[in-house]
Amino acid sequence: MLSLGTYLNSSQHLSARLNKPSLYIVPTPIGNLEDMTHRAIRILKEVDLVLAEDTRTSKKLFNHYGIETKMSAFHQHNEHRIVGSIIDKLKTGLHMALVSDAGTPGISDPGFLLVRACLQNGIEVSTLPGPTAFVPALINSGFPCDRFIFEGFLPHKKGRKTKMESIALEKRTVILYESPHRIIKCIEQLSEHIGERRVCLSRELSKVYEENLIGTCAELLLKFEKIRPKGEMVVIIQGMQ
Numbered sequence: 001m002l003s004l005g006t007y008l009n010s011s012q013h014l015s016a017r018l019n020k021p022s023l024y025i026v027p028t029p030i031g032n033l034e035d036m037t038h039r040a041i042r043i044l045k046e047v048d049l050v051l052a053e054d055t056r057t058s059k060k061l062f063n064h065y066g067i068e069t070k071m072s073a074f075h076q077h078n079e080h081r082i083v084g085s086i087i088d089k090l091k092t093g094l095h096m097a098l099v100s101d102a103g104t105p106g107i108s109d110p111g112f113l114l115v116r117a118c119l120q121n122g123i124e125v126s127t128l129p130g131p132t133a134f135v136p137a138l139i140n141s142g143f144p145c146d147r148f149i150f151e152g153f154l155p156h157k158k159g160r161k162t163k164m165e166s167i168a169l170e171k172r173t174v175i176l177y178e179s180p181h182r183i184i185k186c187i188e189q190l191s192e193h194i195g196e197r198r199v200c201l202s203r204e205l206s207k208v209y210e211e212n213l214i215g216t217c218a219e220l221l222l223k224f225e226k227i228r229p230k231g232e233m234v235v236i237i238q239g240m241q
Contacts, residue, residue: 023090023118024097025111026050027104027130032206033064035131041065043128044097051086053100053110061099074098079110083117090123104132108152108177133205134175137234140212141173141200144239148173154186168193169240176235183229184221190237191217198238203231 024043029035044050044067051074052058058071074082090096098105098114104127105111118125138145149172154163167174167190178186183201190199199220201213209231213220 022095023114023123023125024095025105025115025125025127026097026099027128027132028058028061028099028102030102030131030133030206031204031210033061035206036061036065037128037130040128040130041067044069044099047095047097049089049094049096051096051098051114053105057101058099069097074110074114076110079113083114086114087117087121087123090118091121102131102133104130107132107134131206133177133202133232133234136205137200137202137212137236138173138175140202141214141236143173143198143200143236145173147239148175150175153177156182160189164189164193167237170237171239171241173239174237176237178233178235180229180231180233183233183235184224186235187217187220187224190235191221194237194240197240200236202234202236203229205234207231 024047026040026043028040044062044065047069050058050067050069050071052071053073053075055071055073062068062071074086086096098111100109100111103109106115106127115125134150138148149170151163151167151174154160154176176186180203187199187201194217196216198214199217201220202211204210213223215223
């Protein structure tokens, strides 16, 4: 545990760093607004500009915490086009933060391209610890979490079958992300490859209706005959025994 003196020194160090061109990767809540850290709020208030995946979504968070920092859109459709101009601005001494709609930027969200460009140009990057959907889902599953592999969203078409075949042979716990309108198809396809291995579907994590459904693919499909899938899903797959 950090002592008060260590905490103060850390805060002073962070304040000093804002005198240099820096990019801060700031995680935001995956559902429950109470999961925002004091440090994340402070950084978002202190930087000159916040790059947001969707400024409308981030505006709700900013209003809740009284953050008035200017925002600019940074998402998968414009990141390649504007990354150069962002680097140029950082080089002039501006301080920026990057946020996604929810969770940690760079994890199945925009972020990697900008971080790489910063490092290539000698611009320091600092990533704050914070919410990431797959961590609580992994622990909630009860499957081994000492060794796991994160695959994010599977390819929609090309390469999907190959990826499924790879998952079928994986001995580590496997983590996927999936949208509600694709989850049934995903479970049907997984059933063809992993048989009776157990799967955990986590949805609405940290929210009022958080739910973790655990069973074989066949059992989960039976549940979906009675309930309509809602919310973004984290799919945890038991490794091959």
